[in-house]
Amino acid sequence: MDIKRVEEALKGVIHPVREKDIITLNMVEDLKAEEGLVKFKLVFPSPDPLSSSIKKSCEKAILDAFPAESPKVVIMELVRARKIEKRLNLELGQEQLANVAHIIAISSTKGGVGKSTVAVNLAVALSQEGFRVGLADADVYGPSVPKMTGTEGEMPMVDNSSGKDIILPIEKFGIKWMSIGYFVQNGQPLIWRGPMASNALKQMVLQVKWGELDYLLIDLPPGTGDIHISVVQDIPISGAIVVTTPQEVALADVEKGMNMFRNKDISKPVIGMVENMSWFTPEELPGNRYYIFGQDGGKRLAEKFNIPLLAQIPIVMSIRENGDLGTPAAIKGGAGGEAFKKLADKIIDIYR
Ligand SMILES: Nc1ncnc2c1ncn2[C@@H]1O[C@H](COP(=O)(O)OP(=O)(O)O)[C@@H](O)[C@H]1O
Numbered sequence: 001m002d003i004k005r006v007e008e009a010l011k012g013v014i015h016p017v018r019e020k021d022i023i024t025l026n027m028v029e030d031l032k033a034e035e036g037l038v039k040f041k042l043v044f045p046s047p048d049p050l051s052s053s054i055k056k057s058c059e060k061a062i063l064d065a066f067p068a069e070s071p072k073v074v075i076m077e078l079v080r081a082r083k084i085e086k087r088l089n090l091e092l093g094q095e096q097l098a099n100v101a102h103i104i105a106i107s108s109t110k111g112g113v114g115k116s117t118v119a120v121n122l123a124v125a126l127s128q129e130g131f132r133v134g135l136a137d138a139d140v141y142g143p144s145v146p147k148m149t150g151t152e153g154e155m156p157m158v159d160n161s162s163g164k165d166i167i168l169p170i171e172k173f174g175i176k177w178m179s180i181g182y183f184v185q186n187g188q189p190l191i192w193r194g195p196m197a198s199n200a201l202k203q204m205v206l207q208v209k210w211g212e213l214d215y216l217l218i219d220l221p222p223g224t225g226d227i228h229i230s231v232v233q234d235i236p237i238s239g240a241i242v243v244t245t246p247q248e249v250a251l252a253d254v255e256k257g258m259n260m261f262r263n264k265d266i267s268k269p270v271i272g273m274v275e276n277m278s279w280f281t282p283e284e285l286p287g288n289r290y291y292i293f294g295q296d297g298g299k300r301l302a303e304k305f306n307i308p309l310l311a312q313i314p315i316v317m318s319i320r321e322n323g324d325l326g327t328p329a330a331i332k333g334g335a336g337g338e339a340f341k342k343l344a345d346k347i348i349d350i351y352r
């Protein structure tokens with residue numbers, strides 16, 4: 001039997017959540033096609049409730065493609081997380097990041113542009129593609145991850161078995177969350193400055209038992225001050241995403257932000273820009289786009305700084321509502337969720 005034709009048939013099997021075919025998703029391994037027998041491994045990156053229905057679709061696709069031969073189809077399902085290469089050359093204090101593959105900082109030059117919304121929904125979208133994800137909310141001035149994930153009031157446990165205090169992250173939606181917000185009284189303003197703020201912030205990343213992760217996202221506080229520089233220097237980040245709105249006119253501020261990562265002592269790649277609140281489309285007029293904050297401001301900035309524009313995310317009422325409810329929009333799909341899924345796909349491509 002022609003193995004190419006078997007592959008062709010399997011290309012027609014789409015993973016309903018990951019929305020790609022199983023060949024493109026690298027889920028098929030050791031494919032063998034002999035007379036009257038097709039055999040392969042169907043590999044899932046994490047336990048998947050859809051595995052048996054996908055397996056059935058594979059059988060059907062093959063039988064449909066070879067009605068005359070009607071081969072026996074043997075599929076071995078297995079769950080196998082991608083192996084993470086242990087990080088080498090870690091500095092003292094970075095041990096908890098030894099099994100974290102990619103660390104991505106989410107930054108912005110000012111508050112309120114949707115940095116946390118992007119961070120939380122990107123975490124969910126990456127997790128839905130089968131990756132192991134953690135998010136450190138290091139915004140010491142306005143930690144919003146507990147609220148956005150419905151984990152307010154949770155109190156992380158501390159593991160002292162190594163003689164050092166290591167904080168255990170809160171797990172929800174299959175993602176590991178850590179936030180300075182878990183350690184402060186509700187509504188109490190944070191007035192940390194200078195070294196105290198940067199230490200608290202670093203703890204949210206370095207003193208947390210992350211275990212094995214494909215992606216660790218860091219929600220940085222807005223701005224580009226000394227605190228940021230010290231943090232970016234001390235955490236082995238793989239790359240940074242800058243979030244803006246189309247309205248962000250303060251070119252000089254963005255430039256400062258870029259220079260913070262590109263500075264020769266720091267030298268961390270900015271992997272791209274996310275333009276948030278790009279336009280508004282009312283549900284009753286799905287064809288209309290209203291550019292409330294101006295059009296393509298983020299796109300132009302990305303061009304100016306010669307970095308990719310990773311996404312334009314529309315203003316969607318359910319993004320705001322779900323943020324307030326603690327059920328991120330990316331879980332539910334729809335117009336909001338779709339934009340974050342596209343962003344996740346771009347990130348996955350970059351680090352493939
Ligand atoms: N694309 C969007 N559509 C609708 N509301 C949004 C969108 N992005 C952010 N918001 C809302 O705007 C507010 C500020 O977002 P937030 O993520 O907290 O910003 P930041 O972390 O940059 O301060 C929140 O209420 C959030 O729900």
Ligand SMILES: [Mg+2]
Binds near residue numbers: 115116117139142144
């Ligand atoms: Mg925020």
